[in-house]
Amino acid sequence: MTLPIITVNPKLDLVLEREIDVPVELVWRAWTTPEHLRHWFVPKPWTITACDLDLRPGGAINFTMRSPEGQEFPNSGCYLEVKPLERLVTTDTLLAGYRPAPNPFFTAVIDLARNGSGTRYRAIAIHGEEEARKKHEEMGFHDGWGTVLTQMVEYIKAGNVPA
């Protein structure tokens, strides 16, 4: 029997689960297209000024966040799994081409499932140590990831992601 590869450890991991009323195809597109991702992926009034996605295992997921004061924060990582309409796994522990990253922090798993005309959405942040989980929690994981998910749903509902 093959066990699921992702196992949530409440001491180490953070989970956001929500049922959203937009179709799984559009959620997938919003997550995997640079022109869409930059519109919802950081809590406003922050913005994304650069976004480079190479959607395959080992491919880059790089983006630059800009604060309202104009300070820029580059983020680099890579995709680990890309299963259309089902699962995206990314990590900042590895850069493009699986090169070890200078400041590893966590792996992100996005699980999607069709739910009537909507989507069951689950995001998991996987950490290596309890301290990293706590730090992420204090940085505002639940608020932040919840806010950008709401932004994504509104962005899709406004008709920005063509079917």
Place this chain on the structure above:
Amino acid sequence: MTLPIITVNPKLDLVLEREIDVPVELVWRAWTTPEHLRHWFVPKPWTITACDLDLRPGGAINFTMRSPEGQEFPNSGCYLEVKPLERLVTTDTLLAGYRPAPNPFFTAVIDLARNGSGTRYRAIAIHGEEEARKKHEEMGFHDGWGTVLTQMVEYIKAGNVPA
């Protein structure tokens, strides 16, 4: 055009390339079967006392090396890519289930290609910093990886890996 995902950087990476006269199918099996791996994967007289392979992206590659003096050294990591007869990618920057590892060091890529009745074999150790590459070189990368490759070829030639 899709570029290759693995790009070697001579400042950061270490490469071992060799043409070996054993078939690619047996090399793949020697690399992916615990009962075989433990016979050749560390330079003798070191041994492997435990070996747990979960051959899929995110699956564990865990093994314990034992020195001639009896000291044990556990190693943990996970597979990133599993392409039968072609490519294996593993890393110690992530544990099973893509969990960030406590002591990240490098990613290993094993590229295989059929070469007549033999195999073109390329192993790449990918590091994040020049210092890590240097450390790995001083630890004896070329000797060590070369020695175990020779051990693998001898193990296969002795008929230990059934066709």
